[in-house]
Amino acid sequence: MAHVIHRHGLDEATALELEAALIDAYPEAHNIAGGRSSGERGLMHAKQIIERYAAPETVFRHSALLITVNKSVLERDSVYDAVRYAWKLDPRKARQADLIMAVERGLIIGVFVADEWHPATPVHFPHTSVNREGRWGSSDVRHRRTSPSNTCDTAYRIG
Template sequence: MSEIDEFPAGVAEKIGNYVYRLIDPRNGETFYVGKGTGNRVFAHSNANLSNLTSDEDDRTSLKLSRITEIKNAGLRVLNVIHRHDIPDAAIFEVEAALIDAFTGLTNIQGGHASGAKGPMNVVEIVDKYALPSIDEEPSEKLVLININRLEDKSDVRSIYEQTRLAWRISKRKAEAADYVLAVVKGVIVGAFVAREWRDATHANFPDHVPLDREMPERKGFIGENAPDEVWKKFVGDRGKRISIDGMKHIQFPIRYWNI
């Protein structure tokens, strides 16, 4: 097949909204899933920074690092248009479903509503819809962090360690919060008091952040379990479902409430 760097005239209009995958030709691994129109897929696969939006113009991102490695090896990124002519109302759901289907992606953000509607086993589905819920709007100032990786809800220490770092978060808002809540698949599984927020560096978190993986632009906290009455209110015995729209995670792992 000849190399194509843009769609011929008229093709982009016919395919409309589409969802695509970028594939590493060295191992056949899908490393990025995206949505777009026009020649968006080529702007990404060729790492054409002039065609990327400002929030993606980041040469340090995992995606662009992977693309650079491929190009330096004298190869081209492979791409697949996974589904095209997608209605506007469905594009986010189609992209999210595809992101959920592949592990190890370089996408900075998860799929739309993946935390609330993404892959779950049957126990998680039952918990999500059968557990007691938070129905009344809390008066507390909260940071809700979607950790999305949890094997044992009873392991409070593990929940704390996964919740406390490292996040792209507003330090000002985080420091204003009364409590930090850990959320998995739309269920609150932990409540903590953050005594201090710090940059995610080795000096601040020597047991968790190696010197060669420091992330000073991200933050973590030093804290402890919330008081029993707070834990009971937000977590209960096995977790509580979030039924208030303003507290639900949509796409980003961080959600603020009353801040």
């Protein structure tokens, strides 16, 4: 095994940024943890970066529950499926939210309404055979067709 040093003599902040970039660039390299801030500033298509920085900042007019779906949206069939099931949350607070917002890498990618939250168990979610202790989901999530400000269907960023 050969060890290659790409850069040396870096301050810690620069070294962490470089480490994260190299982890993204070499997917065959294995690391126990991903690079620092890779989820926020890591590997993205140019279109995603433009969309992220061009997106208007959200102005909240309703109480909202924000659910980060970075990984689950890739594992599930849709944003809808990602947002509705198996989250660590306070069900009392979730029931008080007017809107449920799916957030991916700082952008709101879906807006939903949910009235009821249930423990993530096979009793409430027959598609699973596993009790997800301490996690909750909603079987009545409904997609809301408009953006958080009710003006258009573009992505909005979290300020």
